Amino acid sequence: MMKKVCVIGGGISGLCVAYWLKKKGVDVLLVERNAVCGGNIQTERDGDYLIEWGPNSTLVSNHLFELIAELGLLEAVAPANRSAKKRYILKDGKLRPLPLKIAQIIWTDVFSTKAKLSILREPFVKSKSTENESVAEFFRRRLGAEVADYAVDPFVSGIFAGNPEKLRVESAFPSVFQMEKDYGSILKASALGKKEKPSRFVPKGISRTVSFENGMQTLTDKLAENLLDELKTGKEVLEIGKWKTDNGKWKIKTDDEKINARSFDAVVIATPSFVAANLIENLDGELSEKLKEIYHPPLAVIVSAYGRENVKKDLDGFGFLIPKVERRTILGSLWSSVIFENRAPKDTHLLTTYIGGARNAELFDKTDAELFEIAREELGDILRVQGEPIFQRIRRWEKAIPQYNLGYEKIENGIKQFERNNQGIFFCSNFYRGISVGDCVKNSCETANEIEKFLGE
Ligand SMILES: Cc1cc2nc3c(=O)[nH]c(=O)nc-3n(C[C@H](O)[C@H](O)[C@H](O)COP(=O)(O)OP(=O)(O)OC[C@H]3O[C@@H](n4cnc5c(N)ncnc54)[C@H](O)[C@@H]3O)c2cc1C
Numbered sequence: 001m002m003k004k005v006c007v008i009g010g011g012i013s014g015l016c017v018a019y020w021l022k023k024k025g026v027d028v029l030l031v032e033r034n035a036v037c038g039g040n041i042q043t044e045r046d047g048d049y050l051i052e053w054g055p056n057s058t059l060v061s062n063h064l065f066e067l068i069a070e071l072g073l074l075e076a077v078a079p080a081n082r083s084a085k086k087r088y089i090l091k092d093g094k095l096r097p098l099p100l101k102i103a104q105i106i107w108t109d110v111f112s113t114k115a116k117l118s119i120l121r122e123p124f125v126k127s128k129s130t131e132n133e134s135v136a137e138f139f140r141r142r143l144g145a146e147v148a149d150y151a152v153d154p155f156v157s158g159i160f161a162g163n164p165e166k167l168r169v170e171s172a173f174p175s176v177f178q179m180e181k182d183y184g185s186i187l188k189a190s191a192l193g194k195k196e197k198p199s200r201f202v203p204k205g206i207s208r209t210v211s212f213e214n215g216m217q218t219l220t221d222k223l224a225e226n227l228l229d230e231l232k233t234g235k236e237v238l239e240i241g242k243w244k245t246d247n248g249k250w251k252i253k254t255d256d257e258k259i260n261a262r263s264f265d266a267v268v269i270a271t272p273s274f275v276a277a278n279l280i281e282n283l284d285g286e287l288s289e290k291l292k293e294i295y296h297p298p299l300a301v302i303v304s305a306y307g308r309e310n311v312k313k314d315l316d317g318f319g320f321l322i323p324k325v326e327r328r329t330i331l332g333s334l335w336s337s338v339i340f341e342n343r344a345p346k347d348t349h350l351l352t353t354y355i356g357g358a359r360n361a362e363l364f365d366k367t368d369a370e371l372f373e374i375a376r377e378e379l380g381d382i383l384r385v386q387g388e389p390i391f392q393r394i395r396r397w398e399k400a401i402p403q404y405n406l407g408y409e410k411i412e413n414g415i416k417q418f419e420r421n422n423q424g425i426f427f428c429s430n431f432y433r434g435i436s437v438g439d440c441v442k443n444s445c446e447t448a449n450e451i452e453k454f455l456g457e
Pocket residue numbers: 008009010011012013014031032033034037038039040041053054055056057058059235236237238270271272275299301397400401428429430431435436437438440
């Protein structure tokens with residue numbers, strides 16, 4: 001008899017787990033609350049503009065490219081333009097490119113001489129991370145306060161929209177934490193550490209940052225298309241349990257009696273943490289409370305289009321991020337029409353600006369008109385933009401990205417204990433083992449393998 005698995009949530013994590021389970025010959029049902037799958041991945045075409053409301057791009061990895069190749073999407077991949085390698089940060093009101101190579105640190109005007117010496121001394125810093133060290137403490141200890149303020153803080157804001165003083169380094173940046181553990185130094189590890197051998201599906205010389213010709217949603221749309229017979233959209237799952245079921249199998253509760261009547265050998269939770277908390281409340285009240293505590297800062301994404309002749313700064317990079325010490329109201333802005341081709345008409349720039357996050361959460365309460373004004377003023381000042389935008393649009397993420405804050409290890413341990421106590425339930429979502437699209441793809445592949453093993457037993 002074919003084993004049955006229910007996957008709850010059709011973001012990239014749930015779609016990938018369902019896809020790989022189906023490939024392994026498992027009878028899968030994917031239940032998604034919204035009419036369209038994709039979760040955070042949301043691309044919109046507006047005339048000649050291509051807007052990303054969620055992730056703009058992802059980093060190349062073997063798992064991702066094996067998936068892309070299997071789905072027949074290799075031709076649709078859009079590598080970032082070469083110039084997008086350059087990333088700016090704002091210092092003393094001026095945009096300055098971050099050094100891309102260690103040798104460039106000597107010449108950069110991002111860091112003072114004192115900070116440059118701290119970087120060069122990093123391999124000789126002997127101390128090691130304590131169990132609950134924040135990202136800011138970790139980098140201050142290894143590289144000094146100035147690097148933590150001007151390179152790490154904006155970087156954290158660009159990835160997590162988070163607060164480096166609160167994020168737990170071991171959970172938020174496990175590979176950097178491991179570098180210190182294995183090599184005693186980040187610089188040494190970067191130079192000597194083993195690099196993953198690229199899979200044959202990764203095109204040679206491709207930029208490390210990629211999307212698709214028609215945006216990131218190409219990937220989730222294609223996965224959903226492959227799962228058409230296994231997919232139920234527009235169905236909200238309310239609870240997981242074992243009510244009057246045969247052979248101790250799992251069931252889920254929705255408003256659809258047909259789904260409620262089915263039973264499963266395993267269930268995958270691929271929803272955000274605040275939903276997962278409700279799904280398991282009757283199974284483990286303690287973990288449910290912990291999941292509710294995971295902070296998701298609010299984030300407003302503002303997309304603005306300007307005539308190129310009105311943008312006086314030469315946009316020759318990925319965009320810019322702003323360190324907290326600069327005290328500005330936006331977190332940064334991506335130059336979407338520079339990073340990828342065909343995102344806007346040739347004579348126009350499309351800019352994606354972020355407001356809020358853990359740093360300025362209170363700004364999320366402002367009206368759309370006020371947020372548009374903030375974006376206009378800041379871009380006007382930083383990029384020397386003149387005149388009015390051709391258009392501005394906004395998407396509000398009330399709960400954007402889960403923060404792996406100090407104390408996160410209790411949540412991680414709670415999840416592991418829950419999976420042991422409730423055999424057959426698996427967690428696979430961005431609040432567990434990594435938030436990037438690449439992390440979600442990798443974790444889904446590993447979860448599908450774990451489930452295959454569990455079903456075999
Ligand atoms: C604004 C923004 C920008 C980002 N930028 C980047 C970037 O540039 N690069 C990068 O790598 N990552 C980026 N990320 C992070 C990345 O996009 C996400 O971490 C990832 O897409 C999360 O995928 P997921 O499937 O784990 O969760 P989600 O995408 O949250 O999917 C969860 C799914 O569960 C469904 N669901 C919820 N409740 C229920 C229910 N009760 N029953 C059934 N279904 C339910 C939801 O509708 C949703 O489809 C960004 C995130 C945001 C918000």
